[in-house]
Amino acid sequence: MTRPAGAVPGWIAHLRAGGTTPWLEWTGPDLDPVSGPGAGRPGAGRPAAGRALPGAQQLELLRRVNVARASAGGAGADQASPELADRVLAAPAAGRGKADLPLVGAAPAAFGPRPVDPATVGEHELLRVAASLLADDLVALGADPVRPRLSRPWRRRYRLVGDPLVATATREHLLARGRPEGGPRAFVVAVGGPLDDLLVHTWTQRCFEHGSRPWIDWLRFWRQRDQLPARVDLADSVRRWGGRRPFVRVVTDLDQLPRQVGVRRLPAVRVPGADQAELARRVAAVVGLRVPVAERPALMRTLQRRIPDTGVAPVGVPAAEHDWVVASAARTTRALTRAGYPVVGDLADLAPRGSERAGADAPDDGQVLDLAIRMIVDPRWRTGAAERTVER
DSSP states (O other): OOTTTTTTHHHHHHHHTTOOOOGGGOOOOOOOTTSTTTTSSSSTOOOOTTSSSOHHHHHHHHHHHHHHHHHHSSOOOOOOOOHHHHHHHOOOSSSOOOOOOOTTTTTOOOSSSBBBGGGGOOOHHHHHHHHHHHHHHHHHOOOOOEOOOOOOOOOOOOEEEEOOOHHHHHHHHHHTTTTOOOOTOOOEEEEEOOHHHHHHHHHHHTTTTOOOOOOOHHHHHHHHHOEEEOTTHHHHHHHHHOOOGGGGEEEGGGHHHHHHHOSSSSOOOOOOOOHHHHHHHHHHHHHHSSSSSGGGGHHHHHHHHHHHOOOOOOOOOOOOGGGHHHHHHHHHHHHHHHHTOEEEOOGGSSOOOOOGOOOOOOHHHHHHHHHHEEEHHOOOHHOOOOOOOOEE
């Protein structure tokens, strides 16, 4: 049944004011989009400029943002409701998916997508809008400033390869202490570990740099080729840097890693959860459209440092891929053994942990959406660390 013409503007005004009533339960006053109550206030009761009506995706996301803001009770929540509402209503849905969906019960269009109840819009569609908003926030924030620091002349020379998550965090920590990577006669330190962990860390770090395919698609891509990603293939990584046997260390015992790079201790490495990595993957795709390619990694690393913790476990390797991971680990072990590189730890540690590892086979869209809404509602991830710098 088609609802009165003023019902849609009335519901939009309700949402802009912080309302949380679902569309099909809306019984509030109808609103004339031109001359109704509040028409003299910019944006009141009217759809976002530039289109007839916001899509069901934008409207449902705004409703859920309002629910989250109400639940937060003002603790860190962004209270600029009209401004935030206008941003949500005007945000495009990024990436592949449906066009803006009309509301069921609104005046029918002659052509276009079938009208829907906003409450039934899938989490994937809502995430397309949320990723666009967060990408704009990240670009506006900019990369964390870099403060140069003089290099220590008598430092140990090193070149980190292998586990991208550990290598990136270690490299950044050492840079901040005047120990940059490289130099003459540098030791090539290949950071290893259970191969399923290395695959998870590689995909996760890629999400926080340039973006990636979805986890399952990415894993299937490498399995079908029976190859390992470049940063996971330890033997090939060492060869690419021309590592000679006396100047190579394959480290599988991470407790011994500090000594191999010339320091007493290293901070614990933060492993992003499945929801954090998947949200970063979606945001990276939009950031890539907003800034030059060379600027995206620094922005995404800023997000990696600032993204709120949720306690969600990282992704896991599905059981269907376990045999391939086991075979790849055995092949890597043989290659490193033949090369004769010194090992700090045990090459047996490259064997996958399999069922010992607690992690979902794929990110849960519901958890990803919850995190995205939390970041839209609570701006502390970008304002609370405004003075953060990266020393180099």
